[in-house]
Amino acid sequence: MISFLEYDFMQRALIAAALVGLIAPLIGVFLVQRRLALLGDGMGHVALMGVGLAFLLGTAPVPTAMVTAALGAFLIEFIRNRSRTAGDVALALLFYGGIAGGVLFASLAPGKASSSLNSYLFGSLSTVATGDIWALVVLALLVLVVLAIFGRELFAVSLDPDIAQVQGIRVRVMSTLMAVLAAIVVVVGMRVVGLLLVSAIMIVPVAAAQQLTRSFRSTAVIAVIIGLVACIAGLAGSFYIEVPPGPAIVILALACFAVLALIAVPIRQRRKELA
Amino acid sequence: MNQPIVSIERLCVEFDGEHVLEDVTLDFHAGEFIALLGPNGSGKTTLVRTILGLQQIDHGKVSLFGIPVRRFKDWQRFALVPQRLPGASSIPVSVWETVMSGNIRPRNRWRPFSRSEKQAATAALTAVDLLNRRHDRLDTLSGGQQRRVLVARSLATNADVLVMDEPTAGLDSANVASLIALLDSIKADGKTIIIVTHELDDIEHLVTRAIVLGASKHHSVGFDGPPPVPNAFAHDHHHHHDAIIDQAPPVVGMQP
Numbered sequence: 179m180i181s182f183l184e185y186d187f188m189q190r191a192l193i194a195a196a197l198v199g200l201i202a203p204l205i206g207v208f209l210v211q212r213r214l215a216l217l218g219d220g221m222g223h224v225a226l227m228g229v230g231l232a233f234l235l236g237t238a239p240v241p242t243a244m245v246t247a248a249l250g251a252f253l254i255e256f257i258r259n260r261s262r263t264a265g266d267v268a269l270a271l272l273f274y275g276g277i278a279g280g281v282l283f284a285s286l287a288p289g290k291a292s293s294s295l296n297s298y299l300f301g302s303l304s305t306v307a308t309g310d311i312w313a314l315v316v317l318a319l320l321v322l323v324v325l326a327i328f329g330r331e332l333f334a335v336s337l338d339p340d341i342a343q344v345q346g347i348r349v350r351v352m353s354t355l356m357a358v359l360a361a362i363v364v365v366v367g368m369r370v371v372g373l374l375l376v377s378a379i380m381i382v383p384v385a386a387a388q389q390l391t392r393s394f395r396s397t398a399v400i401a402v403i404i405g406l407v408a409c410i411a412g413l414a415g416s417f418y419i420e421v422p423p424g425p426a427i428v429i430l431a432l433a434c435f436a437v438l439a440l441i442a443v444p445i446r447q448r449r450k451e452l453a
Numbered sequence: 454m455n456q457p458i459v460s461i462e463r464l465c466v467e468f469d470g471e472h473v474l475e476d477v478t479l480d481f482h483a484g485e486f487i488a489l490l491g492p493n494g495s496g497k498t499t500l501v502r503t504i505l506g507l508q509q510i511d512h513g514k515v516s517l518f519g520i521p522v523r524r525f526k527d528w529q530r531f532a533l534v535p536q537r538l539p540g541a542s543s544i545p546v547s548v549w550e551t552v553m554s555g556n557i558r559p560r561n562r563w564r565p566f567s568r569s570e571k572q573a574a575t576a577a578l579t580a581v582d583l584l585n586r587r588h589d590r591l592d593t594l595s596g597g598q599q600r601r602v603l604v605a606r607s608l609a610t611n612a613d614v615l616v617m618d619e620p621t622a623g624l625d626s627a628n629v630a631s632l633i634a635l636l637d638s639i640k641a642d643g644k645t646i647i648i649v650t651h652e653l654d655d656i657e658h659l660v661t662r663a664i665v666l667g668a669s670k671h672h673s674v675g676f677d678g679p680p681p682v683p684n685a686f687a688h689d690h691h692h693h694h695d696a697i698i699d700q701a702p703p704v705v706g707m708q709p
Contacts, residue, residue, distance in 0.1 A: 207544060210543060210544050211540045211543050211544040211546075212540065212543070213539075213543050327562055327563070328562065330554075330557045330561075330562065331557060331559065331562060333540075333550075333554065333557065334554055334557040336540040337538045337539070337540035337541060337546070337551075337554055338535060338538050338539055338540060340502075340505075340507055340533070340535075341533050341535060341538070342557075343506070343507060344505050344506070344507070344528055344531060344532075344533045345528060345529075345555070345557060345558055346526070346528040346529075346558055346559055346560075347557070347558070347559060348559070384544070388544055388545050391545045392545050392547055392588060392589055392590045392593075393545055393546065393547035393549070393550055393588070393590070394544060394545060394546045394547070394550050395547075395550065396545075397544060397545050449593075450593075
C-alpha cells in the first residue's frame with residue numbers, strides 16, 4: 179500500500195487530481211486547435227472572483243466559482259462575437275477584473291480568508307472536502323457526456339467555423355458550449371492544481387502529445403495519458419517534498435513536453451524519409 | 454420541374470456602408486460549371502458567402518432549391534471546398550479525419566460514422582489518389598495534395614453542389630493539371646460546380662458559364678455567358694489569392 183493513500187484527504191485529493199488530469203486535456207485539444215490556449219487562463223482569473231465572493235458571502239467556494247466561471251464563459255463568448263480586435267482588449271479587462279476582484283473580495287472577508295486564497299491559486303493537498311468530491315465527479319462526468327455527444331461538432335467548428343456552419347452546425351452554440359466546458363475544467367481543477375495553473379493542464383499535455391502524433395484522436399488520447407500521469411505523480415510528489423501540488427503537477431507535465439520534444443526530432447526525420 | 458439550384462433576385466450586400474454587391478440577379482442550374490470572376494473587391498467571394506448563408510442580405514432574395522436561404526435546412530446538398538483549414542495546422546489532424554469531418558452534421562450526433570460514410574471517404578480519397586496517405590498529418594502533405602484532400606472531403610459528403618474557393622491558386626503546373634483532371638471527372642459525374650477564381654486560363658475548357666462581377670456601381674454583374682470572356686469585361690490580373698474566409702468580416706464563430 180502506498181503510504182500517502184492512508185490519509186483520507188490524500189485519497190480525495192487523488193480523485194480530484196485524476197479527474198482534472200482526465201478532462202482538462204480533452205478540452206485543451208480544442209482550445210489549442212482554435213488557437214485559444216490562453217482562454218483557460220482567463221477563465222481561471224474569472225473563477226478567482228467567484229472564490230473571493232464565496233469568502234465574502236460565506237457561500238461554498240465550488241458552486242460559487244462554478245456560477246461565476248460559467249457567467250464569465252457566456253460574457254467572453256459575447257465579447258468575442260461582437261468584435262475580433264476590440265474583443266482582445268475587452269477580454270484582458272475581464273481577466274484583470276477577475277483576479278483583482280477575487281483578491282479584493284477575499285481581503286474584505288472576515289477571518290483568515292485571504293491567507294487561504296493562496297491554496298486556491300496554487301492548489302492544495304488538504305482542501306478537497308468530502309462534499310466537494312461528489313460535485314467534482316458530477317462535473318467531470320458532465321464534461322465527458324457532453325464531449326461524447328457534441329465532440330465531433332466541436333471538432334468541425336474548430337477546423338473552420340464557416341464550413342461548420344455550412345454543414346448546418348450551430349457555431350455560436352458550440353463556441354459557447356466550449357467556453358462553458360473550459361469553465362467546468364477550471365473549477366474541477368482549482369482545488370488541487372490551483373486557479374493560476376489549472377489551464378496549464380489543459381494545454382501542456384496537448385503540446386507534449388502533438389510532438390509525436392499524426393491525428394486529432396491520438397493527440398487527445400496521449401494528452402489524457404500525460405495529463406493523468408502528471409496529475410497523479412505530481413500530487414504524490416508534492417506530498418513527499420511538501421510543496422503545493424499545482425506547481426509540482428505542471429513542472430512534471432512540462433518535463434513530459436521536453437522529453438517528447440527531444441524524442442520527436444529523430445522520429446519526424448524518419449517519417450519524412452519514409453513519406 | 455427545372456427548378457434552379459440557386460436563385461438570386463436583385464441582391465444587394467453592403468459592408469460598413471460600402472456596396473459590395475448591387476442588383477445581382479442570377480439563376481444557377483443543375484450540372485452547370487460556373488466560374489465567378491472579377492478583381493479583388495468585386496464581390497465574388499461575398500456572393501458565394503451569401504449563397505451559403507454566411508453573409509447577411511441587405512436587399513433582394515436568395516433561394517436554394519426554391520427555399521429562402523435563411524430557412525434552408527438541406528445543407529448536405531452543398532459542400533464548400535476551402536483553400537485551407539485553419540484548425541488542421543494548429544494541431545495534428547490526419548487526412549482521414551479531414552475527409553470524415555465533412556460528414557459531421559447535427560442530426561448525426563447521436564450515432565457513430567456509418568459504414569457507408571467511411572466507404573464514401575475511402576472512395577473519395579482513392580479518387581484523388583491519396584488513400585495511402587490517409588494516416589498522415591494533413592499539414593505534412595504538399596500544397597497540391599492538401600487541396601486534393603479538401604476536394605475529397607467535399608466528394609465524400611455526396612453533395613450535389615461543390616463551391617470552390619480558388620482551387621488552383623498557388624499550385625505549380627503539375628498540381629494544377631492533376632486538379633483539373635479531378636474537376637473534369639467530378640463534372641462528368643453530374644455535379645454542379647461553382648468556382649471563385651481570378652483567372653479562367655487553366656479551367657476555361659471545363660467552364661460552361663463565366664460570370665464577371667465588379668462591372669459598375671449600380672449593377673455588379675458584367676458578363677454572364679459561356680467562355681471566352683470578351684476583352685471588354687476582362688480585368689487586370691491581380692494575383693492576390695485571398696481565401697473566402699480571410700477576406701470576409703466576422704459573421705459567425707469565434708475566430709480570434
